[in-house]
Amino acid sequence: MKNNSQYIYKDGKKLRTGYTTGSCAAAAAKAAAWMLCHQDICNQIKIDTPKGWQLILDVQKPTFNETEAKCCIIKDSGDDPDITNGIEVFAKVTFQETEEVTIIGGKGVGRVTQKGLQVPVGHSAINPTPMKMIQEEVRHVIPYPQGVQVEIELPKGEALAKKTFNPRLGIEGGLSILGTTGIVEPMSQEALKDTIKLEFNIIKEKGYKKVVLVPGNIGEKLIETFFNYKGENFIKISNYLGYALDLCVALEFDDVLIAGHIGKLIKPAGGTFYTHNRISSTRMEILTANLALLGMANPHLIEIMNCRTTEEAMTIIEREGYKEIYPLLVGKIVDHCEAYCFDQVKVHVALFSMDQLLAKSNSVLEMFKDEQN
Template identity: 50%
Template sequence: MLNRYIVKDGKKLRYGYTTGSCAAAAAKGAAILAVRGERPVKVAIDTPKGWRLEIPIEAWDVGENYVLCTVRKDGGDDPDVTHGILVEARCELIDEPRIEIRGGKGVGIVTKRGLQVPPNHPAINPVPRMMIQREVTEVLPKDVGAIITISVPRGEEIAKKTFNPRLGIVGGISILGTSGIVEPMSEEALKDSLALEISMAAEEGKDRLVLVPGNYGRDIAMAYYGLPEDMLIKTSNFVGFMLEKCVEYGIKQVLMIGHIGKFVKLAGGIFHTHSKVADGRLEILGANLALLGANPEDIRELFQCVTTEAALEVIEKKGFEHIYGFLCDKAEEKSAQYVHHQLEVGIIMFSMEKKILGIGKKGKRLLEAFQNE
């Protein structure tokens, strides 16, 4: 267990270590056993973050021409689907001074361009490869080399719960990590994963995408509008970040489909839609109702609502349903301004009942174009 902590939102959260660190520790442990005949209880490795880790060894195995070392991943207080999995490294010594790193069972194979690893290679990213190389080199005698094979026994099963299938990585998980350390509740890690999908789409020649915050938007895009799954990318709450990434990777047109509780914020110029960053939903609704002629009593009633869904009941009771298209147009304008008009953005808003509330002017045109593509 890594006994380092960070305090976030008043909570003490423990750091963990990546699959890359696990692979490096397992590889070093296997090399120690192969060269020295020792079976240490822990293996010390250096991480790119500058922290030196002592990672416990879960198991050993000795074969006729190889040794095997197993490490269990500890994700700290940011547990994802790989938390607790076993990562194995098999070491075969060779009579030439080189280290060859291979992917074994449960490590995915890259099939598409746009990732850090080229197609037809095991999904062991450059930083974990560097870590494995460095740690094993530290152990080997001068004129001795090794073939290191990294495996994840449950990797193929676990990969189905990750982004890998969408990224064209088949047969297992990726061995990842740029710092070697998992930071609890890491927003940056999630953003990197989301942006990677835009990079992949651009590599495939796409210049039109459909962005959705979550599963509801995805369902509407596919089931209601018949849009193809390979056009859809989730944004989570990072709408502004994802629009910027679309510009960076050369995307020209984006249709965004989301719940009004998220997307009304765009009409107010809020592009990180998590409530802890900014809320203002009722304020934006109230201001725009006033622009459309609502009286003060109507707006006071709106401000008594706790949720956006409750606010919709007030809006419709007062006969102001036309606000939805008005908000969509504003959200389109604000989105274009956010990326300095380098991207054409259309907006569709819906309610929790998956009822379409409004479509912006650009949204109507883009939707028709996307459906006819």
């Protein structure tokens, strides 16, 4: 078996990366497609990931006949404490008359029942990046115009989903197929905080006086898309906003831009600086309170409180004409974060949905302009 892992070294400890359920699904689908075409056993399969790394994965439980092929990949989460580590991710591939690659969720893959997620209501909980990976890898083996159906199965998915937040998010019957990079990076708290600190030090050594904080890949991509900015001063802070702000003060940065999805950034609008959902689950409370201050009627406030995600709540906000909530939240995020820093750092904020810039500080564009000069 090829070693697909890379490592983070810190204080003599070696933390191993893994690969996502999305990568597993794409690899299983590609291997099954290859077996269906060649009518032979496939023992290993190579795929590309959005991270830019190639994976060569062992194929488990391969079976095929003239009409379908099926196999699985074993999920490896590396040193990340992931509940899905070691699960079997199956793909079954069959030919179909239409020209598309149709991807569906089978046993153990959840189904979306609430608005506000990246997947529409009624569809299998297979996120857009894994969906694209599966389509592309299958097409490497079975070119257009031959149609293919791919069914992803997680035999232990339904049982494991009860130990996740999926039911609260409106995903029923199983787990989600996830991953924006295809790679699982270790989430050990101390190791992650050490890595964040190291990145701060590197950016400081490069001479930057301003830094961009994003929770993860989504925030970075949104900044690149909406502001055409690709500086070297991005830091992914995960849930550690307070820790990152402390470092901004300690290293004497002049300005910080905090950018990301409203589901994360609404929390510092209520004075919360560790944003993990297990610790801080007050998104709807903060949103409802601020909408009440703007005069939203009580029946609509009740609707907001009953939403499972901020994306779902945004449809009500737009319907009722309360978009002024977004600049209000930006102002409160700025105020709380600057107070947290004892006004020693100038804070800027860009607040996004999954595909829109909702609101920003007036000074954001000036910050980018200065950095690019």
